[in-house]
Amino acid sequence: MLFMVIETYRDGDPKPVYRRLKEKGRMASPGARYVSSWVTTDFERCFQVMDCDDQQHLDEWMSNWSDLVEFEVIPIITSEKANAAIAPHL
Numbered sequence: 001m002l003f004m005v006i007e008t009y010r011d012g013d014p015k016p017v018y019r020r021l022k023e024k025g026r027m028a029s030p031g032a033r034y035v036s037s038w039v040t041t042d043f044e045r046c047f048q049v050m051d052c053d054d055q056q057h058l059d060e061w062m063s064n065w066s067d068l069v070e071f072e073v074i075p076i077i078t079s080e081k082a083n084a085a086i087a088p089h090l
Contacts, residue, residue, distance in 0.1 A: 001075060002077065003073050004076045006046075007069045008045050008070045009069060010067070017046075017068050020065075027061065032052045033051040035048075035051050037049070
């Protein structure tokens with residue numbers, strides 16, 4: 001299952017996040033897979049897509065970063081799957 005994870009840096013400072021990422025890597029549990037991410041130009045938020053079969057893996061990953069980041073998690077599907085789901089109703 002795909003999740004859009006919206007990360008807001010605590011204290012508005014992304015440097016501690018990038019420092020930890022450089023030192024320790026993504027620190028994701030084996031069941032949570034990174035897909036891609038985008039960062040706002042003001043470095044206040046990151047929009048990250050993660051893939052996992054069990055949200056517990058996502059929760060474990062977020063616990064490694066919760067001291068530096070506030071998270072909002074939204075289950076998502078690809079545009080292809082959304083089109084397939086909506087097509088019979090058109």
